[in-house]
Amino acid sequence: DAGVIQSPRHEVTEMGQEVTLRCKPISGHDYLFWYRQTMMRGLELLIYFNNNVPIDDSGMPEDRFSAKMPNASFSTLKIQPSEPRDSAVYFCASSLRAGGVYEQYFGPGTRLTVT
Amino acid sequence: GQQLNQSPQSMFIQEGEDVSMNCTSSSIFNTWLWYKQDPGEGPVLLIALYKAGELTSNGRLTAQFGITRKDSFLNISASIPSDVGIYFCAGPSYSGAGSYQLTFGKGTKLSVIP
Numbered sequence: 638d639a640g641v642i643q644s645p646r647h648e649v650t651e652m653g654q655e656v657t658l659r660c661k662p663i664s665g666h667d668y669l670f671w672y673r674q675t676m677m678r679g680l681e682l683l684i685y686f687n688n689n690v691p692i693d694d695s696g697m698p699e700d701r702f703s704a705k706m707p708n709a710s711f712s713t714l715k716i717q718p719s720e721p722r723d724s725a726v727y728f729c730a731s732s733l734r735a736g737g738v739y740e741q742y743f744g745p746g747t748r749l750t751v752t
Numbered sequence: 753g754q755q756l757n758q759s760p761q762s763m764f765i766q767e768g769e770d771v772s773m774n775c776t777s778s779s780i781f782n783t784w785l786w787y788k789q790d791p792g793e794g795p796v797l798l799i800a801l802y803k804a805g806e807l808t809s810n811g812r813l814t815a816q817f818g819i820t821r822k823d824s825f826l827n828i829s830a831s832i833p834s835d836v837g838i839y840f841c842a843g844p845s846y847s848g849a850g851s852y853q854l855t856f857g858k859g860t861k862l863s864v865i866p
Contacts, residue, residue, distance in 0.1 A: 641794075670854075680795070680840070680856040682847075693851040728794050739783055739844055739854055743794030 639663070641744035643729050649750045655717040658747045660729030661710055668738055671704055671714050672728040674746070680728075686712065687734075719751045754779045754845035756857035764863045771828040773860040775841030784824040785854070786815050787840045795840060799826070833864050 642661040650656055662669045670685040684694040689706045697704070701720070706712040716723055726748050730741040758775050765771055775784070783802055787795035799810050801817035801824060808815055812829045824843075828835055838859040844852040 679858045682853045685851075685853065693847055693853060695847050696853075730794070737800060739785060739842070740797055740800050741854065743787075743796070745792075746794050 641729055641731055641742055643727075643744035643747050645747060646745060647748045647750075649752065650719055651752055652720055653718045654751075655715065656719045656723075656749060656751075658714040658727050658729075658749070660712045660714070660744060662712070662729070662731030663733075663742055664710065666731035666733045666742075667709075668732045668734065668741075669706060669712050670730040670732075670741060671712070672730065672743075674726045674728060683714070716749075719749075721751045724749055724751050754781075754843075754855055756841055756843060756855055758839075758841055758857035758860050760860060761858070762861040762863070764865060765831055767831060767833060767864050767866050769831055771831055771835070771862060772825065773827075773839060773862075774823060774825045775857050776823045777843065778822070779845070780821040781824075781843035781845075782821070783844055784815070784817050785842045786813075786824070786826050787842060787856075789838045789840065789859070791837070798839075828862075831862075831864050833866055836862055836864050838862070 644659045671683040674680045683696045684704045686706045704714045726746045728746045730743040732741045786798045789795045799815040805819045806817040814827045816825045840859045841857045842854045845855045847853045
């Protein structure tokens with residue numbers, strides 16, 4: 638079975654540009670999570686969805702960040718405009734409530750560099 | 753929010769040695785999870801613990817849910833080179849926005865010397 642798929646794996650962009658990160662969760666999973674990982678702050682939850690509905694976006698740093706989940710097999714995280722401090726690795730993860738919502742399966746991540 | 757403190761932050765061991773690491777919190781957790789992250793990859797779930805005092809194994813890995821519910825331990829027996837990576841503990845904490853979310857420790861970086 639395919640795991641969580643993220644694209645692109647690497648993204649280099651200039652400050653002020655729009656960045657869109659994409660995620661395909663594991664088929665059948667009803668929870669989807671977006672995390673950000675940096676050396677300073679570790680792994681932080683940005684937002685999560687249940688059945689395509691955003692449940693908790695308290696981790697989204699500011700209005701420049703937005704996330705959508707138009708259907709059960711696709712989600713995007715958008716940063717507009719991007720800033721150098723947004724440079725980090727962004728992970729998408731999914732889980733199944735019946736199997737334990739906290740038993741999350743992570744994608745390989747997107748390494749974002751904003752110059 | 754709640755914080756998880758992992759120790760040690762890093763460790764260097766000889767291949768074949770046993771490894772112990774732990775995770776502590778000032779608050780009670782009802783679930784503990786241990787993940788491993790290889791370089792350039794996302795974290796992978798190793799073990800999930802749901803009951804105080806629970807001891808669970810996954811191959812050479814054994815994890816325990818502390819009876820105070822404020823700590824958890826991970827042991828690796830007979831380490832091998834592929835055990836290299838960063839090990840994270842995690843537990844659900846109240847986000848303040850009406851939901852629970854996973855909080856991760858800062859990780860223990862394990863290096864194995866062949």
